[in-house]
Amino acid sequence: MSTTLFGLTGAALVGIGLFGLIVHPTALRKLLAFNLVGAGVFLVFGVLARRAAAAGLAGDPVPQAIVITGIVVAFAATALAATLLARLSGPEEEP
Amino acid sequence: MTVSLLPVWAVLTPVLGLCALLLCERWMRPERVAAPFVGLSLYLSLSMTYEVMTSQAPLVYALGGWLPPLGLTLRADGVGVLLMALTALVMTGVAICAWTPPGDATARSRFSFWALLLALWSALNLAFTAQDLFNFFVALEMLSFAAVALVALDGTRGALIAALRYLLFALAGSILYLLGVGLIYGRYAVLDLAGLREIAQPDTVTLAALALMTAGLMAKTALFPLHLWLPPAHAGAPAPASAVLSALVVKAPFLIILRLWVDLLPLPAAAPQQIMAGLGAAAILVCSVIALRQQRLKLMIAYSTLAQVGYLFLMFPLMPGPAPWQDIGWTGGLLQLASHGFAKAAMFLAAGLIYEALGHDRVAELGGLARRQPVTLAAFAIAGLSLMGLPPSGGFIAKLLLLTAAVETGAWWIAAVILAGGILAAFYVFRALGHALADGDPPMAPVALYRQGAVLALALCALALGFVPLRPFALLAIGRPLEALEAMP
């Protein structure tokens, strides 16, 4: 039951994040919204892992490992986007 | 199937090149460091193609000896080696063309270009050989990050904005894809395509996961109407980068869609395929018309890419058989993919040389080009031939096969769209050619002949694909249907 609750929370986060990603005009807020979608998706993975608990483990380690990889990738994406934003909001660079 | 380490090295050689670039940054010129890795990767890809063609079996490797569903495999089948060979040849052509950097190149842009080029190569080879849904995700992210940085390489405001839009939209696509992967795992606890093929059912969860992955990948491949990011990104990147982006990078997500729909769960022909073909048709018609109205050569070529991506999506309803890889629609679509790869790479590189020579790429002011850069222009024209789908070219054979498939399946509207797209493409190519052949004697910077030759060679590759026999091409069926790896022999 509690697992399901987290699953539904994940689904809601995906929806909220997608909405923000679509309608927010500024890029920084879009980036935040993307991270919300990411959090929702990862939470869904966590729920899947928890549901698949077996063999004495509290969760299936494969989706957990995938989430760890996914979080790092999402961070790299955020860093790249942040750099672009910083360049764009800074003064015009002489070539 | 043959157990072979070649696919692993094909993925890792460019990574080693990237590491070498980082290690040697301070004392060697980046192109010198990258060159051996470019050569080695080319050799690996071509020898894999040779291996697969001679043995008629895919090359497979289970990493660490761990079999799916726990472990990961890399597998180069017929389609995989075709695309890897395409990638290798295009990359080599681009590398030759970028060997002498343009005059305004800086240490930053040169180092970054070569490093990102190798990164892209690794990502593409991974996308073409991976068998695991999450492995695809990693490949796509490597691809997107490298591609975004390439788009922004010139550092102009326009390029930066284009890169940002590209990145954010690609991320939206990836996250939807990842959600689909999650649902598949929750349903089957398997992410390996061959394993899934044995157990997957067309039930609600599986289909929803497929829809999520497909929609996410469509955003990444810039299928109309999800194309907002592509024109400014491909037109704003430095020309060699545009060539790789347009010719190769948008193909990787498409190939994954194709594999999902063919390898994972063979669906009976129905509404979804028609939707995909419908979007493809809209892409062809709308984007060709817009290409026709562009004032800048690179934007025209970018819109042409959108239209040509549309052709790829026409193939979904055109392979209705139980073994789609035996249908001519399959051969036609994949030939379209390959010939567009060569032709578009040649076209963007030609546009780049034209830009270098003239200092601009305004279509209306290309006069005098024919006299001063005949080789570049010939390459542009030959590539254009393939885009128009005129003989003798890979584009023609591809169009012919798709057309035949459309007639055979009674999809008359698809036949009409293919023909109309060819006419529109001819108009935009001839428009540019007509201006280039006009009188004029603008000041022009010299461009080394070997670079023009590399572009011509790529265009001739597109031409050579026109001599593929007009029938289901045996190479493209090697390794299908997927078989689960039972044990490491």
Place this chain on the structure above:
Amino acid sequence: MTELLALTLALPLLAGALFIVATASTRAALFGFFAFGLFLALAWVALDAVDVALTEAAIGGGATGLLLLRLNGRMRHPVSLGEPAGPRLKIAAGLLAALVTLALGALLLALPEPAPSLAAATVEPLPALGIGNPVTAVLIAYRALDTLLEIVVLLIAVVGLRALGTDRGWGGRPVPWPEGEPSPALVFLARLLIPAGLVFAVYLFWVGADAPGGKFQASTLVAALWLLAIMAGLAPAPCSGGRWTGRALAIGPLAFIVAGTIGIAAAGSFLAWPEPVAKPMIIAVELALAVSIVVALVLLVAGPPERETGR
């Protein structure tokens, strides 16, 4: 009881998400994101995924939040990607997003019971690998290729980030942060936290083989400490084109590939760990990876080089 716990975590998550999307102030949204990250990490603990919780706390909430907060401080004007959506478009987007949420929720409820699982399969080979934490085993053995390429993703991100810098700053250091003299309190805090944090990081790294923890978590902690030191003026930001930076970045993937190649000879397969020395090899590779990850993370948070070398 667990339902209550879940509810106390889920509600703030939802409220936080809504706040982040709805608030007009970007700064408020960013602080909201920090809080959100904290609750998210707790949710992961509640889901019995401590490994993920650590990663989420360190990277998902911590490093990302830090990065964005710093970005917000540096931005002179907001960057817009086109005109804002009109009311009709907003309603349409809201409806579509709600539909996606509903569909996704329904799908999650429709998943089969009992859930298929690879948990048993991941446990079985653990003794041969000499590690006790199955998540680490997935990362370093079964799906080692993913992990190797994930480091490559970080590498690409660093290369991309440098590519996005200015020509003037090429090969130099990132701009200092905060600009000006660091506050004495921060310096004091840094001096206090850094040694303790380093000890904890070593512990995390070491237990990662058998218990929750591991290279990522340890590396992020080290990276965070380094950033703290940079902020406090106790350590320089890494020089992006520097000799050691390049070496540090390359050593992780190179060590992984070398170990993989040794696997061909010693265990018959690329990226296989030869049984007697599996654990030491894994630890050596993880150490190399940790070096690369720390440097990559610091570079990614610190931003592209904008200062010339030698200044």
Place this chain on the structure above:
Amino acid sequence: MSGLLLAASFALPLLLAVTALWPPMRRHLLAALPAAPLPALAAALLAPGGSLMLAPDPLRLTLALDEPGAMLLGGSALLWCAAGAYAAYYLAASTRRTAFAVWWLLTMAGSLGLCLVADMTSFYLFFTVASLAAYGLVAHEATPAAGRASLVYMGLALLGEAFLLLAFVMLAIGAPGIGNPAIAEAVAHLAASPFRDAILVLLVLGFGLKMGLVPLHVWMPLAHPVAPMPASAVLSGIIVKAGVIGLIRFLPFGGEIEGWGVALVGLGLFTAFYAVAIGLTQPHPKVVLAYSTVSQMGVVAAVAGAGLASGSEATPVLAAFYALHHMLVKGALFLGVGVTGKAGGRSTGPILAVMTVMALSLAGLPFTSGALAKYAVKDLFGDGAAALAATLSATGSTLLMLHFLRRLATLVPADADAEARPPAGLLLPFLAMAGASFLVVGLLLPATGASYAAAFAPEALWKAFWPMLLGGALALLLHRFAPRSPAIPPGDLIVLAERGWPAMLRLADRLERADETLRRWPVAGALLLLLLLGLGAAMQLSAGFHIPRG
């Protein structure tokens, strides 16, 4: 050996075109034009019946030279030679002569290759090369008129290609085996194809466009006159014959499809008279000649139709023979228009005399190639109304040609001094073509199965002559009594079609604006979700909802 000669027919022009990439060669390219068609000429003389497999089985690119092919190949090669020599002089000072030469050589390669290919892919290849490369010839002058003409030409040529491609695909589906069937094999299965009627419609549309069958003729009166003189000659003489070759190769003569034959006869004869009527209103001699080409191609189409209806296996040779006559004569006439423009003084009389003979040859003047051509094909039409109409088409041609000659006379420079004469570089090719029309067509008459004795018998001569007399009389009457002819712009129907142009532009504008909207971030984002949900719903519906059970 003969096979190699066949390959050289199109390979030499192609190779010459490629040398344009090499700067030192570029200067001499224009001068090399007359030599380029020589292998084709040799092939037409030496290699009829020869064949060559260019690429083996799966591709099956095959060359083969049969009798009709040899006729058209030889005739084309002759005209390409003469026009090439003419062009070498005519365009020597042009700044765009290299580009002209490249387009010229590509067009030549396509048109020559078209006469000798036996498989469908190669046929489409050469057909396309010929028709698209000719775009460069039409557009060469870079005037607004040339711009408009080349755009219309291009659009219709591409439309024709599209019709043909679809027809070929449908044809190949019925043919045995997969891949690239030989034309003859595919056509043998045409009658049994489920797509038979669609294929025939598309073939007639595609080839009719090239030949200028009404109402697909609209590009010709625009395109032929705006090109440089030698290019007009090959456009009107040779390129339109691509359609004739297509009909010869692809219509199933000897099959049981009488209705289609009758329809084609009707379409052809209607074209023949319609073009005369419009041509009579045109002031410019080159435009009149273009309408005459439309009219003559109508006759050829009628010949093909009559052959189809009667099931006569000789039709290809007869149609080719008629086309050969038209090719040489029309080539000479276009070259002659340029010569007339340079005439003056004592040279005027002889030049106009030659032009008169050539012009009336088109109407079937006895002892000219026209009389022989008309004599050869007359039996196909039988005795009915079609035969009468075909005979009366000569009356129409007489009218049109007399009109042409009147308009031509206005071109002679009024102020030229008595010693003025056209330069030899223009005069010789013109005279050579005029001579060739007599010689070649005369020598080839036996190939059609007719005998000289019968062809020159008084009865045959009278049959050729009375329609011309009638035409002459009508011309006098028209000249005397007819009101001033209405001003019909060249291209007649195209003017109506061009009314739709602004609407097309508006549509394109609208598309561009729609694209801008779609590329707005929130719109694209919402579309992504919409697509996701739509795709998902479509997939669920097509599979039927089905909840998984573990």
